[in-house]
Amino acid sequence: xxxxxxxxxxxxxxxxxxxxxxxxxxxxxxxxxxxxxxxxxxxxxxxxxxxxxxxxxxxxxxxxxxxxxxxxxxxxxxxxxxxxxxxxxxxxxxxxxxxxxxxxxxxxxxxxxxxxxxxxxxxxxxxxxxxxxxxxxxxxxxxxxxxxxxxxxxxxxxxxxxxxxxxxxxxxxxxxxxxxxxxxxxxxxxxxxxxxxxxxxxxxxxxxxxxxxxxxxxxxxxxxxxxxxxxxxxxxxxxxxxxxxxxxxxxxxxxxxxxxxxxxxxxxxxxxxxxxxxxxxxxxxxxxxxxxxxx
Amino acid sequence: xxxxxxxxxxxxxxxxxxxxxxxxxxxxxxxxxxxxxxxxxxxxxxxxxxxxxxxxxxxxxxxxxxxxxxxxxxxxxxxxxxxxxxxxxxxxxxxxxxxxxxxxxxxxxxxxxxxxxxxxxxxxxxxxxxxxxxxxxxxxxxxxxxxxxxxxxxxxxxxxxxxxxxxxxxxxxxxxxxxxxxxxxxxxxxxxxxxxxxxxxxxxxxxxxxxxxxxxxxxxxxxxxxxxxxxxxxxxxxxxxxxxxxxxxxxxxxxxxxxxxxxxxxxxxxxxxxxxxxxxxxxxxxxxxxxxxxxxxxxxxxxxxxxxxxxxxxxxxxxxxxxxxxxxxxxxxxxxxxxxxxx
Numbered sequence: 001x002x003x004x005x006x007x008x009x010x011x012x013x014x015x016x017x018x019x020x021x022x023x024x025x026x027x028x029x030x031x032x033x034x035x036x037x038x039x040x041x042x043x044x045x046x047x048x049x050x051x052x053x054x055x056x057x058x059x060x061x062x063x064x065x066x067x068x069x070x071x072x073x074x075x076x077x078x079x080x081x082x083x084x085x086x087x088x089x090x091x092x093x094x095x096x097x098x099x100x101x102x103x104x105x106x107x108x109x110x111x112x113x114x115x116x117x118x119x120x121x122x123x124x125x126x127x128x129x130x131x132x133x134x135x136x137x138x139x140x141x142x143x144x145x146x147x148x149x150x151x152x153x154x155x156x157x158x159x160x161x162x163x164x165x166x167x168x169x170x171x172x173x174x175x176x177x178x179x180x181x182x183x184x185x186x187x188x189x190x191x192x193x194x195x196x197x198x199x200x201x202x203x204x205x206x207x208x209x210x211x212x213x214x215x216x217x218x219x220x221x222x223x224x225x226x227x228x229x230x231x232x233x234x235x236x237x238x239x240x241x242x243x244x245x246x247x248x249x250x251x252x253x254x255x256x257x258x259x260x261x262x263x264x265x266x267x268x269x270x271x272x273x274x275x276x277x278x279x280x281x282x283x284x285x286x287x288x289x290x291x292x293x294x295x
Numbered sequence: 296x297x298x299x300x301x302x303x304x305x306x307x308x309x310x311x312x313x314x315x316x317x318x319x320x321x322x323x324x325x326x327x328x329x330x331x332x333x334x335x336x337x338x339x340x341x342x343x344x345x346x347x348x349x350x351x352x353x354x355x356x357x358x359x360x361x362x363x364x365x366x367x368x369x370x371x372x373x374x375x376x377x378x379x380x381x382x383x384x385x386x387x388x389x390x391x392x393x394x395x396x397x398x399x400x401x402x403x404x405x406x407x408x409x410x411x412x413x414x415x416x417x418x419x420x421x422x423x424x425x426x427x428x429x430x431x432x433x434x435x436x437x438x439x440x441x442x443x444x445x446x447x448x449x450x451x452x453x454x455x456x457x458x459x460x461x462x463x464x465x466x467x468x469x470x471x472x473x474x475x476x477x478x479x480x481x482x483x484x485x486x487x488x489x490x491x492x493x494x495x496x497x498x499x500x501x502x503x504x505x506x507x508x509x510x511x512x513x514x515x516x517x518x519x520x521x522x523x524x525x526x527x528x529x530x531x532x533x534x535x536x537x538x539x540x541x542x543x544x545x546x547x548x549x550x551x552x553x554x555x556x557x558x559x560x561x562x563x564x565x566x567x568x569x570x571x572x573x574x575x576x577x578x579x580x581x582x583x584x585x586x587x588x589x590x591x592x593x594x595x596x597x598x599x600x601x602x603x604x605x606x607x608x609x610x611x612x613x614x615x616x617x618x619x620x621x622x623x624x625x626x627x628x629x630x631x632x633x634x635x636x637x638x
Contacts, residue, residue, distance in 0.1 A: 053480065055476075055479060055480060075480065076482050080480040082476065082480075084473060085474065085476070085477045086472035086473050086474045086477075087474065088310070088313050088474065089313050089317070090313045090317060091309060091312060091313060095309070095312065099305055099306075099309045100481065102301055102302065102305035103302050103305060103482055104481065105298055105482070
């Protein structure tokens, strides 16, 4: 390991009775980066992140934080936002922050935390009466209450509306800009693409791809996708273009977009509903795992 | 150590805020026991109580049946043997039993408490039984009303429910909704968390019960012979041991239904064998031994001794020691068995 490595995971294995949830994972998380852990449901993401958080003991393998095994003080130095967490009833936002703050020896000043997570407008509200986005911001603030060097975010935007999700991404970028290390699991490939410096894709307890998102895409794909309505498919019968139907849409993969558009025009396909998009992590994900994220 | 205390205080404070702000359950905790005591005072103030309990002092070779006196053949009455008049007479005075008959006295006699409606009924049954006339003697010394005897039982029973269910349900709910998992990700330790829950619950139960006790004393003129401080010590220790008992039940469960079932299985026998409504005098020996394993038994024995007889703490070593021992055992067991998350 080098001095820039925050978390070093080697040959991590976790068995639950008969199930091998995690089967020999190794990866490094570099200090000051956002590291994405992606995979379909049941792939072993949550088990992996909980072992990295120090909440689950691995069956075998090692996890080191800054070169040291995770010791009893590890919990004081990391921040965790769980996928879903209940808070105590009848406590306001500010009371929750104060309570969690008192559990740690080192605390970030509350006003700083409130500004960072944009909690000003609902500080005195009962935490049960928050909207989804407000609640996630409070949970993020609780995860940051001890000013952690390393922050774990386990599917932090699941269930949020697009607006709230974008706001949350801005917060994560601010935290990253302040030099903190982030480990993120998510269902949203767009989220991983926008936030993560490096990702690993996990399936059946093993890593099936790793790298910088843009480089990963460049390695696996040299084409773009043209989407036309599926109803136009018969017109393509005589042309050189072939596509795969996806619901109401026909997807045509091509390395040469100009030539493909010309071929569509020649075949008499209406371009009114044509969509041209680059390859995404979602394409990569489905190609690698052979299934959708939410299966 | 200092950090540990700070964490305990923070968790206890947060839990107390939650309880105090839950107005409906706070109100229920205050009003219910008072209603219960008043209700019982009415119910037991008139005749109609079906169970009669009569202590009999007789020569060892004599059987407690009609051969001794036809009255002993009365089916609705439970007769049991007592050895000494000194031990049995206070029970008549304190409504623990309804009548005492001494066949070893000359002439044979019975003692009755003139404030006992059940005693009065039994006297008529004796008169109508047709046996040898027994001399009627009225107990001397202060006799007490049934409500004075039963009120500590009802308050103690109510406290038992508040202790067991109050702590049990809350921790199981926290585990079920993932809040415990969140706390586990902080430096808060299991023992600190449990102690915080226990102290918060204890403080609230004490405040509530001081208010309820005050209200009952005002409304019913409850008898109080001993020291309030002694009573507070006994009640604190009793509540502590019963909350610790709740901790054991809630150490691993993540289902409120299952927790409720188990708590009922524990609290129902406590209601029956710990002497809440009726004294355990004359009950089968096995039941009396079983009762000794429940903290409520010792709480009620000690509280009644203080309230009715003015006994001091120095004479209550046995119940105090039993409650202290149970507190330590239950708390240790609860901490060892405790799990933050459901499996």
